[in-house]
Amino acid sequence: DxxxxxxxxxxxxxxxxxxxxxxxxxxxxxxxxxxxxxxxxxxxxxxxxxxxxxxxxxxxxxxxxxxxxxxxEAAFKQAIALDPLDPVSHANLAIQYLDEMRMAEAKREIDTALSVDPSFDVALVARGRYQMQNGDVDRAVEDLLA
Known part of the structure; x- marks a missing residue:
């Protein structure tokens, strides 16, 4: 309220x-x-x-x-173009790509977000989801708990 x-x-x-x-x-x-x-x-x-x-x-x-x-995707890319060092839009674009099973593109965005901020929680969740979608449950759990 x-x-x-x-x-x-x-x-x-x-x-x-x-x-x-x-x-x-x-x-x-x-x-x-x-x-x-x-x-x-x-x-x-x-x-x-x-x-x-x-x-x-x-x-x-x-x-x-x-x-x-x-x-x-276009909106996230515009956000990234305006502020390429903000990990938020990279992580959100990665999640969008994961939803679409665009794994290579998702990985690129996850890596970019984590290169800017290695402890960024949304990027770690995205990486955990990426690991899970690729069948690596142990690494997924590790990232999701991080």
Whole structure:
């Protein structure tokens, strides 16, 4: 309730504030399960802040949840182009690739994310999933527990 109220207060001051729109998109996606509302907020936010890698990353997550794999991949790649050293978008793109069984591409993104931050939890989960999908359960468990 506090998050929703804070976002609505921010948007009443500036309805095009990209940070507030991104925050509301996260709320709509994760709490309300309103993927279309989240998508709308993120697209509005991109009009004001087209160079925001976090908004592009969030767009990739929402598009993936909507089942639009091409749009998800494009959004993650745009986030990476804007901030190549941010492991978040690399790890999320890896998970998108794992969902599509694109193993070599997933491995490349996992390796990139872990080269930036060897302890990044999302990348370790992605690597654990990669190991599991390749049948190496022991290494998968090791990564997932890490």
């Amino acid at each position: 506090e998050l929703r109220d804070g976002v609505e207060r921010a948007l009443s001051i500036d309805p095009e504030d990209p940070t507030a729109l991104e925050a509301r998109a996260h709320y709509r996606y994760h709490i309300d399960n309103d993927l279309e509302g989240a998508l709308s907020d993120l697209n509005r936010a991109l009009h004001t802040a087209p160079g925001s890698s976090s908004i592009w990353n969030a767009l990739g997550l929402v598009q993936g949840a909507r089942g639009d794999n091409r749009a998800a």
